[in-house]
Amino acid sequence: MDHLQQSFAVRFTYNVFFTEHLFAPANSLLTDFLQSRRQEGTTQKILFVLDSGVVAHHPELPTQITSYFASVRTASLVPDLLILPGGEAAKNDPDLVEQIVDAVDRYGIDRHSYIAAVGGGSVLDLVGYAAAISHRGIRHIRIPTTVLSQNDSGVGVKNGVNYRGKKNFLGTFAPPVAVFNDLTFLTSLDDRDWRAGISEAIKVALIKDKPFFDWIEANAAALAHRDMVAMQYLVHRCAEMHLQHIAGGDPFEMGSSRPLDFGHWSAHKLEQLTNFDLRHGEAVAIGIALDSLYSHDLGWLTETEVNRILTTLHTLGFSLYHPMLDADNSVGILKGLAEFREHLGGRLTIMLLETIGKGVEVNEMDADRIRRAINTLREQELINL
Amino acid sequence: MDHLQQSFAVRFTYNVFFTEHLFAPANSLLTDFLQSRRQEGTTQKILFVLDSGVVAHHPELPTQITSYFASVRTASLVPDLLILPGGEAAKNDPDLVEQIVDAVDRYGIDRHSYIAAVGGGSVLDLVGYAAAISHRGIRHIRIPTTVLSQNDSGVGVKNGVNYRGKKNFLGTFAPPVAVFNDLTFLTSLDDRDWRAGISEAIKVALIKDKPFFDWIEANAAALAHRDMVAMQYLVHRCAEMHLQHIAGGDPFEMGSSRPLDFGHWSAHKLEQLTNFDLRHGEAVAIGIALDSLYSHDLGWLTETEVNRILTTLHTLGFSLYHPMLDADNSVGILKGLAEFREHLGGRLTIMLLETIGKGVEVNEMDADRIRRAINTLREQELINL
Numbered sequence: 001m002d003h004l005q006q007s008f009a010v011r012f013t014y015n016v017f018f019t020e021h022l023f024a025p026a027n028s029l030l031t032d033f034l035q036s037r038r039q040e041g042t043t044q045k046i047l048f049v050l051d052s053g054v055v056a057h058h059p060e061l062p063t064q065i066t067s068y069f070a071s072v073r074t075a076s077l078v079p080d081l082l083i084l085p086g087g088e089a090a091k092n093d094p095d096l097v098e099q100i101v102d103a104v105d106r107y108g109i110d111r112h113s114y115i116a117a118v119g120g121g122s123v124l125d126l127v128g129y130a131a132a133i134s135h136r137g138i139r140h141i142r143i144p145t146t147v148l149s150q151n152d153s154g155v156g157v158k159n160g161v162n163y164r165g166k167k168n169f170l171g172t173f174a175p176p177v178a179v180f181n182d183l184t185f186l187t188s189l190d191d192r193d194w195r196a197g198i199s200e201a202i203k204v205a206l207i208k209d210k211p212f213f214d215w216i217e218a219n220a221a222a223l224a225h226r227d228m229v230a231m232q233y234l235v236h237r238c239a240e241m242h243l244q245h246i247a248g249g250d251p252f253e254m255g256s257s258r259p260l261d262f263g264h265w266s267a268h269k270l271e272q273l274t275n276f277d278l279r280h281g282e283a284v285a286i287g288i289a290l291d292s293l294y295s296h297d298l299g300w301l302t303e304t305e306v307n308r309i310l311t312t313l314h315t316l317g318f319s320l321y322h323p324m325l326d327a328d329n330s331v332g333i334l335k336g337l338a339e340f341r342e343h344l345g346g347r348l349t350i351m352l353l354e355t356i357g358k359g360v361e362v363n364e365m366d367a368d369r370i371r372r373a374i375n376t377l378r379e380q381e382l383i384n385l
Numbered sequence: 386m387d388h389l390q391q392s393f394a395v396r397f398t399y400n401v402f403f404t405e406h407l408f409a410p411a412n413s414l415l416t417d418f419l420q421s422r423r424q425e426g427t428t429q430k431i432l433f434v435l436d437s438g439v440v441a442h443h444p445e446l447p448t449q450i451t452s453y454f455a456s457v458r459t460a461s462l463v464p465d466l467l468i469l470p471g472g473e474a475a476k477n478d479p480d481l482v483e484q485i486v487d488a489v490d491r492y493g494i495d496r497h498s499y500i501a502a503v504g505g506g507s508v509l510d511l512v513g514y515a516a517a518i519s520h521r522g523i524r525h526i527r528i529p530t531t532v533l534s535q536n537d538s539g540v541g542v543k544n545g546v547n548y549r550g551k552k553n554f555l556g557t558f559a560p561p562v563a564v565f566n567d568l569t570f571l572t573s574l575d576d577r578d579w580r581a582g583i584s585e586a587i588k589v590a591l592i593k594d595k596p597f598f599d600w601i602e603a604n605a606a607a608l609a610h611r612d613m614v615a616m617q618y619l620v621h622r623c624a625e626m627h628l629q630h631i632a633g634g635d636p637f638e639m640g641s642s643r644p645l646d647f648g649h650w651s652a653h654k655l656e657q658l659t660n661f662d663l664r665h666g667e668a669v670a671i672g673i674a675l676d677s678l679y680s681h682d683l684g685w686l687t688e689t690e691v692n693r694i695l696t697t698l699h700t701l702g703f704s705l706y707h708p709m710l711d712a713d714n715s716v717g718i719l720k721g722l723a724e725f726r727e728h729l730g731g732r733l734t735i736m737l738l739e740t741i742g743k744g745v746e747v748n749e750m751d752a753d754r755i756r757r758a759i760n761t762l763r764e765q766e767l768i769n770l
Contacts, residue, residue: 002404003400003402003403004540004621004624005399005400005401006399006401006560006628006631007397007398007632008396008631008632008636009394009395009396010394010395010397011392011393012393012394013390013391013392014390015388015389015390016388016390016391017387017388018387040732041732041748101548105549105551105554132557133518133557134554134555135556136545136553136557136558136637137557137637155389158521160521163486166490168521169490169519169520170518170519171520171521172517172522172557174557236387236389239389240389243389243391247392247393251393251395252522254395342493344495344497347424347426363426
């Protein structure tokens with residue numbers, strides 16, 4: 001049959017910078033970046049969107065940003081900094097997407113201009129989405145402020161908002177033009193947010209990098225006590241592995257598998273069952289514990305290995321059981337497994353562990369083994385209380 | 386400074402098929418395509434969105450589609466075919482995006498499933514946008530029904546809707562997984578829509594392919610009399626050049642130039658000034674005439690060449706003057722030039738003609754020369770009346 005074939009590749013390139021005090025007058029990292037991207041004859045504007053939770057901990061931030069840009073000639077700051085609610089609420093309110101799109105319109109932000117988001121993963125997801133759909137994609141700069149966003153979602157290529165309560169129902173794949181990981185923001189996180197981000201590092205170490213898991217295990221107490229040097233290494237290594245995974249795989253997930261999602265199928269459901277009272281990273285820690293026990297039950301992970309994993313999670317301060325694990329099957333995590341299968345288009349793909357540092361994919365999970373793993377988590381929780 | 390560099394390429398591949406009677410029971414083109422894309426163990430659903438204007442001319446279409454899929458095993462048709470208004474109205478109503486997203490939710494359309502759009506460029510733009518933002522991109526099949534969409538926008542990679550009257554303010558770059566150009570739909574177009582699509586072919590011929598312009602000139606009368614064989618060739622060649630332009634250039638327009646847009650700066654403004662009473666292709670015909678005269682005024686195109694262009698446009702039945710060309714400067718097409726400059730980020734890039742078949746970019750346009758070209762168009766219109 002008569003046809004024309006179209007085929008082309010689009011290259012995406014961006015840097016993830018590590019710094020401290022990004023908006024200090026002496027720190028030229030951001031302005032150097034903007035200067036390097038400037039095209040002669042064009043005007044670069046930059047619109048900032050700030051997470052209200054970050055501003056609450058850093059009330060000086062808006063003034064700092066305004067001062068920082070006062071003497072900058074390579075880009076012109078939109079004087080009106082948008083401050084939007086952080087956390088999952090950022091992704092549940094369609095008006096917030098509209099507020100950003102309105103600002104794009106009002107201030108004439110074009111495809112040579114930038115939207116910079118400063119905040120946790122939810123605000124980055126929201127702003128990334130609004131930037132991606134405005135003018136078919138405005139240049140987007142991410143300045144993640146949590147452990148989780150600095151080492152995982154913030155350095156990746158996804159964005160999204162919820163739609164009628166369905167997580168990330170609306171979104172696109174749209175790489176940022178740059179990410180600036182400012183360690184300073186991590187100092188003001190509360191303990192839960194500090195800890196929650198670590199579970200993605202454990203996840204990636206368990207499926208790909210035994211030496212990294214060994215390091216996390218050895219540094220778990222230091223991390224729990226908020227050792228900044230240890231956290232700096234953890235964020236850097238985890239971000240590096242996340243970037244490698246994206247570049248080496250299927251960046252826009254046009255195929256079917258999602259092999260980095262160890263411990264995630266139950267985590268997604270637990271977040272929803274607890275009405276997002278459990279943070280993503282806290283739910284992932286439980287999911288990692290569950291799927292590690294399941295892998296042991298299959299005869300893959302040794303008992304020593306599974307104990308090392310559970311002990312490391314405990315040392316970091318994670319709680320590894322939640323009553324919602326025992327919710328009725330009709331709404332509980334087995335339902336989550338069915339939903340995950342549907343989400344993947346009917347063919348289930350779940351990552352489990354053959355050994356520490358080596359993940360392996362399976363296409364089915366057994367309800368009895370899941371139940372046994374949950375029982376173990378419940379019993380261990382009682383012992384730990 | 387410490388940083389990680391991310392770099393990856395994403396490949397996009399799709400076919401543009403040429404056929405007739407796509408939904409005839411004996412035509413297996415579409416089902417063969419779906420079969421070729423099927424992954425074992427997954428369920429492919431397909432949701433159709435139809436342009437109400439097309440259904441008005443082809444009232445049997447919904448039944449045809451339902452019958453066609455009745456015996457198909459490779460994909461399961463969502464029984465509820467959405468019929469949405471066509472034309473620019475499709476892109477002005479945010480509720481229509483929501484209607485499609487709601488259907489995605491209601492029928493569980495996932496990333497292994499398809500949304501197929503049957504219609505003119507506006508409906509394709511609307512549906513493409515809704516598909517692109519749902520679940521970070523649902524597979525999108527385009528079945529363009531107008532000359533313009535079969536030879537230009539429908540085979541490309543853009544989508545979009547208007548926002549508060551601003552054209553294509555919201556949109557993404559998202560290639561379809563396949564395009565099916567069914568010649569049958571062209572037979573039922575009214576004369577204006579038949580003709581309007583030809584101007585994009587003239588545009589691309591003028592800037593890139595003299596033999597193609599020679600062919601259009603020689604076949605202008607046949608095309609005006611709705612010769613189907615001539616139209617088939619025109620659509621095929623124009624689509625081919627449009628695909629080559631995308632693949633050979635900057636598919637997602639991450640740089641700054643838009644070199645295929647000959648005759649478009651004034652056309653966009655004329656569409657708006659006439660409240661979309663002028664169709665896009667009709668406005669482009671005027672824009673081509675204007676910028677051809679301008680190119681002649683600069684001493685580039687010869688008088689013979691500019692007359693060949695104007696005569697070809699006339700033979701095809703285009704009107705080459707509109708009173709809005711003489712609208713006051715504060716709102717008129719010179720304002721459009723300023724807006725176009727702003728849209729491009731401050732640096733103007735306009736394609737003009739050195740000779741037939743060879744476009745050349747300039748970075749400024751002279752108001753007096755534009756005025757002279759408009760005067761010529763007005764005078765010629767009086768002679769032709």
